[in-house]
Amino acid sequence: MATSTVENYVKQIYLLQQEYSPDLVPMGRLADIMGVVPGTATSMVKALADSELVEYEPRGGLRLTRGGEQLALHVLRRHRLVELFLVKVLNLDWSEVHDEAEDMEHAVSDKVIEKIDAFLNYPEFDPHGDPIPSAKGKVPHMKWKSLADCQTNCESRISRVLDQDSQFLQFVERNGLTPGTKIKVLNRDYHADSVSLEFKGRNGVTLGLTAASKILVQVME
Amino acid sequence: MATSTVENYVKQIYLLQQEYSPDLVPMGRLADIMGVVPGTATSMVKALADSELVEYEPRGGLRLTRGGEQLALHVLRRHRLVELFLVKVLNLDWSEVHDEAEDMEHAVSDKVIEKIDAFLNYPEFDPHGDPIPSAKGKVPHMKWKSLADCQTNCESRISRVLDQDSQFLQFVERNGLTPGTKIKVLNRDYHADSVSLEFKGRNGVTLGLTAASKILVQVME
């Protein structure tokens, strides 16, 4: 049985892969995100390679095996279902559930997770708009595009917030940019590094491109 | 912050103390219950003594300090609230929630526990009738007496089941002896090592004294 340390490494590798794929994930990036010194990541990755959870090329980088990916999806499923449960049933604020779920994701059994899934009526997305993998490891897909990439006059709907830092989420909430909100891009200025939005009638917030890039909208097809 | 190993030791010491108090808990008993060899318990207890969670007399035994007891009650509060939550909200069977809660008790934060407590409307007892300590560490008290100590014709109400082994709980449930059930002792025979009960009209089960001693009834005053 995988320890929770192993589960955390595999989960973070999965998330990093979204950023690097099809390239290998560099060791240093993994160390950073795990909050350990590089040598620690190296030795852990070797252990993961021995258990066939990752493929590891010394000095090249790493990627998950199919088995590692399945494990990562399992952990992410638990994490995201727990988040949604905490928000919907226990009324915690969406800005705090990510941290709560970090611990709980390793402690809830499959039996409890299936009960939660049923209780919530088989949801596809968590409170931040992240997709919830199925028990078999299928990820609901949707076409997303970052706010930073929306042109002037583009109308759309906020659907996912990538940065799950509590402060950032509170900022997003204070400004009414939670998933589901319909918005229109009033102005996008690459040189001013900003995007201004209009929504819910009142015309709205101006975001820097860095913040805008962490907010995804649904692409209407 | 206490690791979950430490939380488990302290919890079990607390439970053993109910059995031994006011005497010290013997090391061997702790080792047995923790499922470790005696030497492991000794070295762990020394560490607990260093953190002032237990008082330890070499070769004599051990007991919790006030601080250790507070920690134990905290853990027990989390454990029992989680159990009740799993039964009431997620509809798990009472015979399986003990094991589920063993892991979750170390992963749910105080914030989540307080939400669960409020959601359940500040309950005093868990599904097995065990008292739920308050956030401040106060334990609801009730006068209990074992079924094995009930005389012939004694009428009472089942209120607590001490053995939380899943098989035993299923047996208890199959025979309708769950907490809340009103029963009457038809016959108690010390030499035959048995107690027979009548309840819900139909007259009922006969239990050996060992089983009977694990089922507690409310003492009516």
Add this chain to the structure above:
DNA sequence: GTTGTAGTTTTGAACATTCAAAATATGGGT
């Protein structure tokens, strides 16, 4: 008083995870 035995403690080693610091490899600029 020696001996036996049950319970306890000590010792030495292992595993998973981590760090600090030294060693090494890689790719780019000169």
Add this chain to the structure above:
DNA sequence: ACCCATATTTTGAATGTTCAAAACTACAAC
């Protein structure tokens, strides 16, 4: 071809938890 900066790996040590097996203690029985 050589040197440098950066990324990575290696090495050695620490922590927390565990086991196996040897050593010890206490007390009862003879």
